[in-house]
Structures are given as structure tokens and as C-alpha cells.
Amino acid sequence: MKKDLIVIGAGASGIMAAISAARDGKSVLLLEKMQKIGLKLKASGGGRCNLTNRLDSKEFMESFGRDGRFMQNALKKFNNQALQDFFEEIGVKTDSLDGFRVFPVGHNSQSVLTALESELNRLNVKISCKEIVNSIKKENSIFYIKTENREYSAKAVIIATGGAGYPQLGSSGDGYKFAKELGHRVTKIYPAMMPLKTKERWVANCRANTLPKVTIKVDIKKYKKLQAKGDLIFTKDGIRGPVVLDFSREITPLLDKFQSVPVLISLTNLSSHEIYEIFKKELAKGFNGNTLELVQKILPKSVAKELILEANCDFELKFNKQKGANRDRLLNILAWTPLTIIGHNGFDMAMVTRGGVNLKDINPNTLESRVVSGLYFCGEVINLDGPCGGFNLQWAFTSGFLAGKLKH
Numbered sequence: 001m002k003k004d005l006i007v008i009g010a011g012a013s014g015i016m017a018a019i020s021a022a023r024d025g026k027s028v029l030l031l032e033k034m035q036k037i038g039l040k041l042k043a044s045g046g047g048r049c050n051l052t053n054r055l056d057s058k059e060f061m062e063s064f065g066r067d068g069r070f071m072q073n074a075l076k077k078f079n080n081q082a083l084q085d086f087f088e089e090i091g092v093k094t095d096s097l098d099g100f101r102v103f104p105v106g107h108n109s110q111s112v113l114t115a116l117e118s119e120l121n122r123l124n125v126k127i128s129c130k131e132i133v134n135s136i137k138k139e140n141s142i143f144y145i146k147t148e149n150r151e152y153s154a155k156a157v158i159i160a161t162g163g164a165g166y167p168q169l170g171s172s173g174d175g176y177k178f179a180k181e182l183g184h185r186v187t188k189i190y191p192a193m194m195p196l197k198t199k200e201r202w203v204a205n206c207r208a209n210t211l212p213k214v215t216i217k218v219d220i221k222k223y224k225k226l227q228a229k230g231d232l233i234f235t236k237d238g239i240r241g242p243v244v245l246d247f248s249r250e251i252t253p254l255l256d257k258f259q260s261v262p263v264l265i266s267l268t269n270l271s272s273h274e275i276y277e278i279f280k281k282e283l284a285k286g287f288n289g290n291t292l293e294l295v296q297k298i299l300p301k302s303v304a305k306e307l308i309l310e311a312n313c314d315f316e317l318k319f320n321k322q323k324g325a326n327r328d329r330l331l332n333i334l335a336w337t338p339l340t341i342i343g344h345n346g347f348d349m350a351m352v353t354r355g356g357v358n359l360k361d362i363n364p365n366t367l368e369s370r371v372v373s374g375l376y377f378c379g380e381v382i383n384l385d386g387p388c389g390g391f392n393l394q395w396a397f398t399s400g401f402l403a404g405k406l407k408h
């Protein structure tokens with residue numbers, strides 16, 4: 001039976017698109033390739049589901065970079081407050097313990113998913129799981145959607161298939177293929193929001209050490225402005241943690257270009273001069289330990305030891321007994337620790353995809369395709385990605401809401 005709308009993909013954006021259209025009285029079929037809907041939503045925020053944040057729309061858009069302005073109209077219709085009101089209405093209260101990130105009360109993503117499922121049921125949205133869409137065709141104003149076993153038809157279609165990251169949760173880039181087949185431009189895609197691998201092996205000896213609020217920046221003249229701040233954790237072959245998740249979206253395109261990317265990390269947020277002053281004060285107070293004990297005044301032992309070795313210093317010697325050049329080198333390394341990013345685990349561990357359906361091929365007022373009328377896009381399949389902190393889910397819900405307000 002022909003529906004008003006078929007939504008392909010039941011992630012955050014597709015579920016919201018289906019609800020938005022059904023609330024306007026449309027008959028909706030939601031097709032999902034996995035055995036259940038909303039698997040990524042359930043895994044988001046480590047199962048706590050950081051739904052959105054408290055930024056106003058202007059700052060929110062700026063966090064997505066230059067293209068963020070594309071979201072202006074969508075956010076006018078459905079911003080972070082509208083999202084919280086929506087969830088309250090369907091029985092999910094939200095809170096923000098840190099005054100910035102917004103979670104469901106109880107910090108349990110299952111509560112979000114259960115409420116969305118009830119709303120879909122209440123609105124009689126037909127949900128069909130284990131349905132992998134293979135192709136979309138339009139003939140005489142009707143869309144024909146082929147899955148492995150069946151063909152469906154509808155007056156309008158929304159592609160809400162997500163990006164290419166975390167394929168084990170469903171999204172594996174099918175939306176880009178559909179978009180291309182239907183004549184849209186799709187930018188190059190990169191994995192983003194994931195741990196990074198470094199050339200330096202010493203990081204392995206500092207594994208599991210968390211360093212709070214470090215600053216990390218690219219050490220290539222033309223890209224010096226690319227930097228991020230947040231907690232960093234060393235791993236067996238590189239770095240991870242919130243700051244790395246945010247920074248990785250800048251790094252993957254550079255890795256593609258240069259194969260390796262030098263970065264500098266301020267592990268203490270102190271300049272070499274400030275570090276020297278701290279050491280001088282300690283020594284003046286009568287500190288009698290070796291260099292390792294002295295550096296432990298500002299860094300954990302394992303990191304202190306590795307950086308001393310990197311500076312060619314002997315950690316058992318007293319600071320004043322180190323060779324002058326090595327001492328200077330140590331102060332510089334302690335202020336800005338150099339690392340070389342050489343890789344990552346690709347899309348398997350990418351929480352977000354950078355790139356997607358070209359914004360020029362989508363009308364920002366409706367999210368309808370400029371190439372095929374009656375076809376809409378929402379969520380991560382579109383060429384927009386934000387940092388950590390509820391940005392990507394808000395965009396998924398905002399764009400789903402707007403796409404579901406079908407023009408016809």
C-alpha cells in the first residue's frame with residue numbers, strides 16, 4: 001500500500017522525521033536495517049545520551065564550522081529548547097548537571113528510546129526492522145524503495161541513513177550511495193571523533209593516565225589555528241579522551257593530505273618560563289630530589305619519566321646537574337609536548353562522519369533535495385558534523401523534525 005512517506009533509517013533523525021510527519025497526519029513507514037530501531041542513539045554518550053547542550057543557536061551553529069549557517073532555518077523551527085520541550089511532552093525530563101550538556105534525567109538512553117517508540121506507536125507509524133534498503137527510484141512522481149525482499153512505494157522519501165561510522169550499530173554509508181545514484185554531489189568523507197595513533201611509542205608507558213584540560217594544536221604553519229582543549233588519556237598506541245574526539249575531526253583530512261601530522265600538547269597549560277619558575281621556587285625552598293621527583297610536581301610519574309627521557313635528560317640526576325641544552329629542551333617539552341599523529345582505526349571507531357551530501361544540493365528551509373523533488377535528507381548523512389557535547393544529536397533531531405514537515 002502506498003504511504004505518504006517512507007523514512008529510510010530509524011536513528012535519531014529518522015525517528016524524529018517519522019514523528020514529525022505523522023503528527024501532521026501523514027501515513028509513514030519507517031524502514032530500519034537492524035533488528036531494532038535507534039541502536040546508535042541507545043549507545044550514545046556511553047549509554048547516557050547527551051541529547052543536546054545549552055548553547056544559543058548562533059554559538060551552536062558556529063561550532064559546526066563555516067557551514068553551520070546551513071542550520072539557521074532548521075534551528076529557528078526546532079532548537080535545543082524545543083527538543084527538551086518535546087521530550088518532556090513524551091515523558092522524558094531532561095537536566096544539565098554541568099550547566100552545558102543536557103541529558104535525560106537518570107542519564108539512561110533507554111528511557112529516551114522507550115518514549116520515542118511509544119510516540120511512534122501512538123501515531124501509528126509502521127516500523128519495519130531487518131529491512132535493508134537497496135535502491136530508491138522515482139517514476140511518475142512516485143518513489144519505489146527496494147529492500148532485500150520487498151518493494152514499497154510512497155509519495156515522499158526521507159533518507160536518514162546516518163554516516164559511515166560505527167557500522168556495527170547500523171550506519172555504513174548507504175545514504176551516500178543513494179544520494180549519488182539520484183544525482184546528488186557527495187563530498188569526500190572522513191572518520192571523525194575517535195582515538196588517534198601516534199608514532200611515539202613512549203605513550204604506551206603512560207597508558208590510562210588522564211590529564212585534565214590539556215590544549216592540543218596542529219604544528220603545521222598553515223593549520224596552527226586548529227586546536228582543542230579538554231581531558232586527554234594516553235593509550236597503548238596513541239591518545240584518546242574528549243579532547244582527542246573533538247580534535248580528530250580536524251586531523252583526519254590532514255592525515256589524508258600529509259600522511260602524518262605533527263601536534264603539540266600543553267599537558268600542564270604552563271609556559272616553559274612558568275615551569276622554570278616553579279622548579280626554581282622548589283629548589284629555593286630546599287627541594288633535594290632528582291629531576292624525576294621535581295617534574296612530578298607538575299605531571300604524573302609515568303609521563304614525567306617519559307618526557308625526561310625524550311629530552312635526553314637523566315631522571316636520576318638533580319635538575320641543576322643536567323646539561324644546559326638538555327635542561328632547556330626538557331622545559332620546552334614539558335611546556336609543549338610534541339607528538340606525531342600517524343593514523344586511526346578508520347570508520348570502525350568513528351563516532352561521527354565528516355563530509356556527506358553536499359549542502360548545495362539541499363534546500364535549508366525544507367531539507368528537500370534540490371535535485372529530486374519529494375526527496376529529503378536529515379541527520380548525519382548531510383555534510384555537517386559538530387564536536388562532542390550533544391551537537392550531533394541535536395542536529396539529528398532538528399533536521400529530522402524539519403524534513404518531516406513535508407512540503408507537499
Ligand SMILES: Cc1cc2nc3c(=O)[nH]c(=O)nc-3n(C[C@H](O)[C@H](O)[C@H](O)COP(=O)(O)OP(=O)(O)OC[C@H]3O[C@@H](n4cnc5c(N)ncnc54)[C@H](O)[C@@H]3O)c2cc1C
Nearest residue numbers: 009011012013033044045050133162170379380390392393
Ligand atoms: C558510540 C557513539 C556515541 C555517541 N554519543 C553521542 C552523544 O552523546 N551526543 C551526541 O550528540 N552525539 C553522539 N554521537 C553521534 C550521534 O549519535 C549521531 O550523530 C546521530 O545518532 C546520528 O543520527 P542519524 O539518525 O543521522 O544516524 P544513525 O543514528 O546512525 O541512524 C541511521 C539509521 O539508518 C539505518 N540504515 C542505514 N542504512 C540503511 C539501509 N540501507 N536500509 C535501512 N536502514 C538503514 C541504520 O541502521 C541506522 O539505524 C555518538 C555516536 C556514537 C557512535
